[in-house]
Amino acid sequence: MNARTPPAGPMPAEWAGISGSRELIDRARDGIMLFDADGRIEVANPALERMTGHPAGELAGRMVSSLFEAPADGADGPSPESRAIAQSCRAMLRCFGGDLLEVTLEPIRLRADDGRELGGCYVFAHGRADTAVRDFAVMVSGRLADSRRQSEAAQDSPEESGDAELRRLQTFKLEQAAILERIAIDAPLPEILEAVIRMLESYAPRYLCSILLLDDSETQLRLAAAPSLPPAYTAVLNGLRIGPYAGSCGASAYMGRHVVAPDIANDPLWHDLHELREPALAHGLRACWSMPIFSAAGTILGTFAIYARSPSEPEASELALQHSCCHIASVAIERKRALQALKENEARFREQASLLDNTRDAIFTRTLDGIILFWNKGAERMFGWTREEAVGASARDLLHEDDDPVSFANNAQRIVALGECIFERDMRDKFGGRFTVEYRMMLIRNEDGSPKLVLATLSDITERKKAEAAVHQLxxxxxxxxLPNRRLLYERLLHASAVNGRVGRSGALLLIxxxxxxxxxxxxxxxxxxxxxxxxxxxLSRCxxxxxxxxxxxxxxxxxVLEELAGGAPAAAARAEMLARRLCEALAEPFDLNGYEHLCSGSIGITLFNGTEKTADMLLKEADLAxxxxxxxxxxxxRFFDPKMQKALNRRLELEADLRFAAARNELLLHYQPQVDHEGRVTGAEALLRWQHPKKGTISPEIFIPLAEETGLMVPIGQWVLGSACSALAAWRADPRLQALTLAVNVSIYEFRRHDFVEHLLHLLARSGADPRRLKIEITETVLAKNMEDTVEKMSALKRHGVSFSLDDFGTGYSSLSYLKQLPLDQVKIDRSFVRDVLADQNDASITRTVIALGNTLGLEVIAEGVETLEQQAFLWGHGCYAYQGYLYSRPVPEPAFRELAGKRFPRPLAEPDGEN
Ligand SMILES: Nc1nc2c(ncn2[C@@H]2O[C@H](COP(=O)(O)OP(=O)(O)OP(=O)(O)O)[C@@H](O)[C@H]2O)c(=O)[nH]1
Known part of the structure; x- marks a missing residue:
């Protein structure tokens, strides 16, 4: 009791036997008052005083009616409708200052059998009255009424009857305490319910009791305890269907209220229930009062019934006892069910935990601070720490999270922000063994959404990683x-180009x-x-x-591939070259090839790059070129790749592509340069190839002939030239000015080397109708360099058909005299390089003289090309060269122009100039 709250008045004598009653009244949340037969308040508890504002102790002694605004039934406020317990109702309470307060009133009025008022108890509440307080009030009121009745009946020996009652009550209380204890130690429910019944039956031996429980379908009642009822009756009672006319218990469970059948034989609730009524009556059961057993939440758990052997209705005290028994039964049933649910939950949890234990994965939970709460068998196997060692320990220590604190801190933040995260990580177990896991963390939240703990699932992916690495390696x-292969190189190159482009640095590619x-x-x-x-x-890797x-x-x-070289392109080039030197030096060290010492070197091509402008293939091509x-x-x-080199290369590639189709597109043509004798007469011409490119104009043979030679196009082009020359010669036969002229045609070594060169040429001659004696083949010294026999053979074969041969560029190569002697030549040609400086350069003059002398000695005609001046002509003539070709007479010209020239007479050579060299 609160120290400041004074006791709520003295307790009437009848109340003294009910132990703890005063304390319960004083502590109750609801207002309680007890009043005597005159309606005078005997006790008012502190809650009532607080409700009404009346000073402490001031209510005792006042009339109950003075507290009500409008008494409904005359003197003492609302009149109860039943004999003892009325329905709750609303009432207006008059407060200390005169204010009115609306409350719920639970009236418990007590009357003697003759209808006289015996006083009673009122419980006031703002909402529903506390059931425990109400039960208590009912019980206390019942005891009070009984006690008053008995004291009236036994006026003579009040002490004696008071003592007997006190003993019965004490026994009841003791039994109640014993039952509560059994509930606490979790004794079997049937046992407890039986004890509850026996408690009531021993207090009131004239009664027999039963407890029935509503089954899961909530349509039938099952027998839970009825130790004193005849088994033949309980057998029929078990399984009773609930309903409005299903006997006292069936109706009570159906309606959820106290049901009294004062005489089973005549009661309408029992009327149609023959199968139950007959055995009841047969066993002398005449009255049955059944009360629902409610759960704390207000649902119906079952019924508690009291049977009497003669038609009767319950006294208030008996009702109070029944209430009390229902309450204890309810506590026992609910506790049992709660324990059952708990056990089932535990079993389910254990089952789930064992499922978790069976997985291969490590599963554990941890607080947000990293304390481990749960650790499954998979975690034991994976980390070597037992559950006992792990639970309560810090994940940071156990899982070596300090190895990578930043990453763990990040993940902890991510998990709180995102709710879950997955990552891969290398881990260490208890014994230092290393492995790789896929680590999944999921945040578990409290019902209010706040973070509670982290669930972690770890799968060992070491083997998978190894397999992936092996596949990657392959x-x-x-x-x-x-080393990385070509495929990876392309990827790295792509990456390097992109990075370099972004940061504006150069990279270098070295091909070794x-x-x-x-x-x-x-x-x-x-x-x-x-x-x-x-x-x-x-x-190389070490460098x-x-x-x-x-x-x-x-x-x-x-x-x-060198990435991100500092500085501009020149600095990058210097850096790349420095490294290339280091590579060369590294390769220069002797190699030990299983006992063989070997010296090696490497050639390195370098190209630089910046950004992704050039593809990997382009870069590799550049490095390859270098x-x-x-x-x-x-x-x-x-060597470094030089962009000029690339430009030339590109031009060449373009030209090559065009050249391939030049003949077919009629872009090739022959020009003719006259060859003149010392009388100034045109004796013939040299056919010179020209390429009239549709876009680039005339392309010099000095450019496209080497290209054709390198690209293998020389053979088809040469064939075209020979074919065209033969056609021209054939055409000349009809022109008196031209029919006696020779036509010199250059044949490359590639053509000459062909095995069918002779046949092919003869075929061209025959087909065109040209006179073979007019055709002069110019060959270069290179033709002579290899396979002399074959050369001689082919020349001789053609010679037999009248074809003549001239040796071009004589003096520039290495041809020896012995070659010249063997070859069936007709003419040697002095190269224009000697002729050009023949008057100025001693060496050129003497070579020219020697060549002329040699030709003359061997009986070969000597012709000089590149003759541009009369002086040169005079020198040549003076030393025995009687045939000339050069700008002095004419440039190479198209055929119509040549036809004109053919009839022309050029000046004869002058006398040899003075001061001959
Ligand atoms: N032993 C061995 N030889 C290889 C392998 N792959 C290619 N080769 C040979 O390596 C040689 C490469 O020759 P090249 O680079 O063209 O010629 P080289 O003799 O180095 O001459 P240069 O490069 O002009 O100095 C070829 O004979 C290939 O058959 C390999 O995996 N093992």
Whole structure:
């Protein structure tokens, strides 16, 4: 009791036996008053005083009616409708200052059998009255009424009857306490319910009781306890269907209220229930009062019935007892069911935990601070820590999260922000073993949404990672050297270009080709070749920074990609060259090929890049071009790709493409340059090839002839030239000015080397109708360099048909006299380079003289080309050269112009100029 709250007046004598009653009244939340038969307040509890504002102790002694605004039934306020317990009703309470307060009133009025008022108890509440308080008030009021009745009946010996009642009550209380204890120790429910019944039956031996429980379908009642009822009756009672006319219990459970059948034999509720009524009556059960057992939530759990052997209705005290028993039964049933639910939950949890234990994955939960709360068997297997060791420990220590604190801090933030996260991580177990996991974290929240804990699921993906790595290794690495292969190189190159472009830096691509590597394979064997490639790869790798790539491009070629070289292009070039030198030096160290010492070198081509303008293929082509230059310039050296080189290359490629179709498109044509004798007469012409390009105009033979030679186009072009020359010669036969002229045609070594060259030429001559004696084939010294026999044979064969031969560019090569003697030549031609400076350069003059002398000695005609001045002509004439060709007479001209020239007479040579060299 509150120290400031004074006791609510003295307790009437009858109340003294009900232990704890005063305290319950004083502590009740609801207002309680007890009044005597005159309607005078005996006790008013502190709650009532607080409600009404009346000073403490002031209510005791006042009339109940003074507290009500409008008493409904005359003197003492609302009149109860039943004999003892009326329905609750609304009432207006008069407060201390005169204010009115509307309350719910639970009236418990007590009357004697003759209808006399015995006083009673009122419970006031703002809402519904507390059922415990109400039950208590009912019980206390019942006891009070009984006690008053008995004291009236036994006026003579009040002490005696008071003592007996006190003992019965004490026994009842003790039994109640014992039952509560059994509930607390979780004794079986049937046992407890039986004890409740026995408690009432021993207090009131004239009664027999039963407890029935509503089944799950909520349509039938099942027998829970009825120790004193005849088994033949309980057998029929068990399974009783509830309903408005289903006997006292069936109706009580159906309607949810106290149902009294004062005489079973005549009661309408029992009327149609023969199967139950007959055995009841047969066993002497005449009255049945059934009360619903409510749960705390207000649902019906079952019924508690009291049977009497004679027709009767319950006294208020009996009702109070029944209430009390219902209450205890309700506590027992609810507790049992709660325990059952708890056990089922636990079993379910254990089952789920065992399922979690059966998975291969490690599953654990941790607080947000990282304290481990749950740790499954998978986690034990994965980490080596037992559940006992792990639960309560810090995940940070157990899982070595400090190895990577930043990442764990990030993940902790992510999980709170996003609710879950997945990542891969290398982990360590208790014994230091390492493995890789896929780590999934999920945030578990409280009902209000606040973070509660983290559920972690870890799958060991070490094997999968290894398999992936092996596949990756096969796909992206060279198996011999373990260097990145061509595929990975392309990726890195792409990445490097993109990065460099973004940051505005240059990168470099180096192509390294080992020099004469083939020889090692050929001389020492493939295994030594392999060993050299492996060692070379290792050396190249050692020279690299981590960010650079060295890849095996194929065969004995390696590619190095340098990313983000500092400074502009010149600095980048210098840096690339420095590294290339280092690479050369590294390769220059002797290699030990399983006991064989081998010296090796490499040729390196370098190109620079910036951004993604050039594709990987373009860069590789550039580096390749530069590398070939390095090879061409003696190997074991470094060359940069020069953009000019590329431009020339591109032009060449274009030209080559055009040249391929030039003949078919009629872009090729022959010009004719007259050849003149010392009398000034035209004796013939040299046919010179011209290419009239539709866009680029006339293209010089000095440009396109070497191109045709390099690209293999010389043969078809040469065939066109020969065919056209033959056609021209055939046409000349009809022109008296031309019919006696010879036509000189240049034949390249490529054509001449063809096995069917002779047949082909004869075929052209025959087909065109040209006179073979008018055709002069000009060959160069290179033709003579190889396979002399074949050359002589072909020349001789043609000569037999009248074709003559001139040796072009004589003196520029290495042809020896012995060659000249063997060849069936008709003419030698002095190269224009000697003629040009013949008057100014001693050497040229003496070579020219020698060639003329030689030709004359061998009986060969000598012709000089490039004759531009009369002085040159005079010199040549003076030294025995009687045939000339050059601008002095005419440039090469189209055929119509040549026809004109053919009849012309050019000036004869002058006398040899003075001061001959
Ligand atoms: N042992 C070995 N040889 C290879 C391998 N792959 C390619 N080769 C050979 O490597 C040689 C490459 O020769 P090239 O680079 O063309 O010629 P080289 O002899 O190095 O001559 P240069 O490059 O002009 O100095 C070829 O003979 C290939 O057969 C390999 O994996 N192992």
């Amino acid at each position: 796909a992206f690495y060279d198996q011999l050297t373990q 080709d080992l020099d004469n590597f083939k020889t090692i394979n050929d001389t020492l064997g493939h295994d030594k070749g392999d060993a050299l490639l492996q060692q070379a790869a290792a050396r 690299m920074r981590g960010s650079d790539t060295v890849a095996r491009f194929g065969g004995d070629e390696f590619v190095v 590398m070939y230059r390095a090879k061409a310039e003696g190997r074991n050296c470094i």
